Amino acid sequence: MAIPVEEAIAALSTFSLEDEQPDVQGLAVLLSSERYATNSPIEYSDVAAYRLSLGEDTKAINQLNTLIQEGKEMASLLYTYRSCVKALPQLPDSMKHSQADLYLETYQVLDLEMSRLREIQRWQASAASKLAADMQRFSRPERLVNGPTITHFWSMLKLLDVLLQLDHLKNAKASIPNDFSWYKRTFTQVSSQWQDTETMREELDDLQIFLSTRWAILLNLHAEMFRTNTVEDILQVLIVFCVESLELDFALLYPERHTLLRVLPVLVVLATSSEKESESLYKRVKINRLLSIFKNDPVIPAFPDLHLSPAAILKELSSYFQNFSSQTRLLSLPAPHEIPPRELQDYQRHYLILNHMGTIRAEHDDFSIRFASAMNQMITLKSSDSADNDWSRDIKGNMYDIVVEGFQLLSRWTGRIWEQCAWKFSRPCKEPPISDSQQNTTTFFDYEKVVRWNYTAEERRALLELIGYIKSIGLMMQHCDTLVSEALWETIHMEVQDFVQDKLDTMLRTTFRKKKDLSRILSDMRTLSADWMANTSKADPEQHSLHQETEEMRQNTFYPRPVAPTAAQIHCLQFLICELVSGGNMRKPGGLFGNSGSGIPVEDLKQLETFFYKLSFFLHILDYTATIGTLTDLGFLWFREFYLESSRVIQFPIECSLPWMLVDHVMESQDAGLLESILIPFDLYNDSAQHALTCLKQRFLYDEIEAEVDLCFDLLAQKLNEIIFTYYKSCAASTLLDSSFTYACDDGEKYFVKPLRFDAIFKLRRVMVLGRTIDLRSLITQRMNKIFRENIDFLLERFENGDLCGVVELQQLLDILELTHQSISRFLELDSYSLMLSEMQENLSLVSYSSRISSQIWSEMQTDFLPNFILCNTTQRFVRSIKGTHHSSQRSSASTGKPYFYCGSHDLTMAYQGLAGLYRDFFGVPHMFAVVKLLGSRSLPAIIRALLDHISSKITGMVPKITALQEALPKSIGLLSFDGGIAGCQKIIHEILTWEAKSEVKTEVLHDLKEIGSALYWMSILDIVLRQIDTTQFMQSAPWLGLVPGNDGQVKHAYSDSTPFTTLLSAATNAVTASPACPNPSTFLVMSKQAEAASLLYKSNLNSGSVLEYALAFTSAALDRHYSKWSATPRTGFIDITTSKDFYRIFSGLQYSYLEESINNPSKKQEMLGDSVAWAGCTIMYLLGQQQHFELFDFSYQFLNVAEVESATVSHYQSSERTKSPNFLQVRSFLIVLILELPFYWFRLATFLYSNLISF
DSSP states (O other): OOOOHHHHHHHHHTOOOOOSOOOOSOSOOOOOSSOSSOOOOOOOTTGGGGOSSOHHHHHHHHHHHHHHHHHHHHHHHHHTOOOSGGGSOOOOGGGGGGHHHHHHHHHHHHHHHHHHHHHHHHHHHHHHHHHHHHHHHHTSSSOOSOOOOHHHHHHHHHHHHHHHHHHHHHHHOTHHHHHHHHHHHHHHHHGGGOSOOHHHHHHHHHHHHHHHSTTHHHHHHHHHHTSSSOOHHHHHHHHHHHHHHHHTTOOSSHHHHHHHHHHHHHHHHHHTOSSSSTTTHHHHSOHHHHHHHHHHOSOEEEETTEEEOHHHHHHHHHTTOGGGGGOHHHHTSOOGGGOOHHHHHHHHHHHOGGGGHHHHHHHHHHHHHHHHHHHHHHHHHHHOSSOOHHHHHHHHHHHHHHHHHHHHHHHHHHHHHHHHHHHHHHSOOSSOOOOGGGTTOOOOOHHIIIIITTSOHHHHHHHHHHHHHHHHHHHHHHHTHHHHHHHHHHHHHHHHHIIIIIIHHHHHHTTTSSOHHHHHHHHHHHHHHOOGGGBSSOSSGGGGSGGGTTSOOOOOOBOOOOOOOOHHHHHHHHHHHHHHHHTTOTTSTTOSTTOGGGOOOHHHHHHHHHHHHHHHHHHHHHSHHHHHHHHTOOGGGTOOHHHHHHHTOSOOOGGGOHHHHHHHHHHHHTOTTTGGGTTHHHHHHHHHHHHHHHTSOOHHHHHHHHHHHHHHHHHHHHHHHHHHHHHHHHHHHHHHSOHHHHHHSTTGGGGSOOOOOOHHHHTOOOEEETTEEEOHHHHHHHHHHHHHHHHHHHHHHHHHTSOGGGHHHHHHHHHHHHHHHHHHHTTSOOOOHHHHHHHHTTOOSTTOOOOHHHHHHHHHIIIIIHHHEEEETTTTEEEEOTTOOSSOOOOOOOOOOOGGGTTSSHHHHHHHHHHHHTTSSEESHHHHHHHHHHHHHHHHHHHHHHHHHHHHHHHHHHHHHHHHHHHHSOSOOOOOOSSSHHHHHHHHHHHHOOOGGGHHHHHHHHHHHHHHHHHHHHHHHHHHHHHHHHHHHHHHHHHHHTEEEOTTSOEEESOSSOOHHHHHHHHHHHHHHHSTTOSOHHHHHHHHHHHHHHHHHHHHTTSOOOHHHHHHHHHHHHHHTTHHHHSOOOSSSSOOSSSOOOHHHHHHHHHHHHHHHHHHOTTSOGGGTBTHHHHHHHHHHHHHTOHHHHHHHOHHHHHHHHHHHHHHHHHHOOOHHHHTOHHHHHHHHHHHHHHHHHHHHHHHHHHHHHHHSSOO
């Protein structure tokens, strides 16, 4: 069954096509052949229907408009002209025989360009002839035709403006005469073989004169104007019109105002160039008025990178027009580069946008609020079924006024940008700043001096802010096009009908009652524009005949009809008002509405003037979309054709492009108020590309713009990602920074990050650039994932190029990076952090238990940590030996990463590096916490296993070395005798320990024991850290598992079958499932089952074992394989006192020898081995069951016992000779070392055994 159309439309209306993307771009986002929805009509074909004798005037207007369009195309051709000679190849000496062919090819190429210049030459001659003929026709004393109308005035002025711009371009483009000289040279070479070339030579001579003569077009126009009769009258009328329009701000759009400013000095020169009545101009227009206009605007925009100066035009043309050279007051005006410093400051305040930003912001905010309010009223009016006519008319009239005000604001703002650019081009920077990257560069492009170095940071910010205002207001007005169009048409219709049906009716009955000629004009105005169908007071037009003038006046009421007048009606109404006010003679002094001799009362004249100016606005209002597009077109900020030619380069670097300068300013300043406007400058590229295709019609310009946009957008995406990443990383680093550290700092505020907002940027899924749609959010996400991976890789590489002590810094930086990922993941769909970390660690496989971090940790332990670090048991730290390394560790130099790879800002990076420096010179408990957190439960067992295998291999490697030391001992080793005293005991020990030939073996055994002891102590620190972590987890999970302490100190379960967590969820599940209102009880059942599984999982983790216990068990198993060699069973079953060579004997001898060597050779102190040797020796003896044997037969303890017995005797009779004996001093030092060191070893051993080995 088919769905009715009404229902389908109603259903579709419920769908919303809007998304959360903010409006951060302007209107110029699409490239199309027809930019605007409507175009202003220029063919006034319906004027003849009104029978006003304007046929000749209308025909002339159409012809002038056609010439204007052709002239603009030729001006575009001249502006975009680039030298062809630069692209011509130079023949090498070996190909000189092909010179003739090269000339022929060059001639063919240049002939095409010269043909276009000939066309411009012919066109300007015909345009000047047509313009002069028009002026001469209206300058005759007798009036043969009606006119000229205001529209005709504008057509004349615009054509004169086109001729002026063509002449200025011809004078400015140096490549044109350069190419012509090559063309003439090649023609001379090629034409020698041709016949009948006289005509071509004459054309060449004419073209050469045209190109080489400055202001040739204006001189030709002057000659055409004064060929038959003078045209001072019409020139003076045009000057008066320009002056009044400028003084009264008659022009709604800024291009019209700039046109008036450009042509006014030319009109003044032409009007005063005649021998007759040269001073008559100043009788109608005071010279002070002209001087005021020229002084207020010393620089006038002409082209994007070309400007005109009224003073310069007057001075330069004075040499061609002798009569004008006597105008000293006009010629005394200073050119832009001649402005005195005192006046220069005033012009700076006038032209620079920065000085007007306060007013502009206030205007923008006020207009935005009032426009939004008017739109809300329009929406309310649309939604109401029956609205009061007066209320509806007020709302629509208010909407019309606000639209006109919006157009005026946009015109004024865009005009300010044009004028500031022209001012900057006229006042280049004299001394550009030299940066570090430009130390070797002594020359600068001229374009850099007028653009790159000519805008301060504040001026760039003001320019960007104003561009954003223009684009936002234009976008806001364009979005409501369909909503306000009917209101605008109705308001225009109401304005016209109110004037022609009410005000003119009143004038007909009062002011013009007895003036038949003027009454006829008023009747014509009513006839051509009155809409009698909309009148509810009078039935038909016959009721409005002049015979009814005596009838009592009544107020007319109109139906709201969205029927706007045509361009022809507006044109005719303006003509009739001019006829009414001026009496057909616009040459009368006082201007149009300042003519006091018209006989019209002031009140009626004011109404006519107001309506006349409103008529000029109507066409712009009706072309709503076209007007907004014109007023928001800022593409001129990119073009630089004149400076490309003067600098003799193909294209300028991207740093000289003003749109990119604005983008770069936003990113470099990181102003929170400008970040959301970062895409506004790309609207300039859209505008310039549109202008290149549709106005200039040059594909190569579009290609250059496209290439620059591609580069700029890549740089934008890259820098924007870096800014976002740096900001969130700085926030993460600031959050994780120890608060006590920041409070202790005097300048702790620098560690806090200034807030920035990227919400609008994160929502941009459709960025329109040159007709293409780019998903910026996806692009940022893609690049952000890449940055995270690069950062992880950099941190891992940095750790791989350092020692094991850098693990704390690695853990800190990875924690910062993880918090950064969490912050950005709230806005972007980033890859999982754990996935990226595993990927960069090459640990993605399910069966892989190794990673880059674990491999680096084990590699460092093998090559650097175990051989070169010594243990300080007092501080529980490993420190690097200061006496050199046993094994050299080769590392590559650490690469310097990007600043944002560390902690974001420089201050935070320095703070974290300072904190990390506290842990860089040792390895202890903080480092072990970092190792456990980085490796996790997946890779940590691999490190433990590798370390245990290392212990086993070291034990196995020590077996032959220990055997060698055992063989060097004597067969019988007795106890030390007390009879010989200390000296005798020392001599006996030396006789027993005859290891002088085994010094290398002895050293290797000590280093093996050191590595074994370091590994075991590393395991003990790991066990402490793991127990602390388990305790923390136990304290967190115990209340949910129902674990309570028992009377015997053991943990017991308060609940036999379940836990509080599962009980709570089970009760909630039963209550929910029992309720009939429960929509899906299976979900709660699944949650209850998952809670039970989680309880079992946590309970199983409570009974975790000890890493140290496992390490000691593994070491014991490794020793069991060599038990027979290191711990022989006594043959008699009793302790073997004299013949035993078990491990405790070897370790006792090694200990005594090392202590003695540390006295005899100060370079061999404990800093080389540390406390690890004692840990290894004591552990092995304990595991071999030799601790009691060692306590009984240790050489050091026996030596100490003898020393204690002898100490009393030594203290009673200590002779001076013995005190001074070197042997005595040496023995005394040795005793001090034994007393200080040996008990400390056994104290550490006892602590180790009783605190960690009870369960073992």
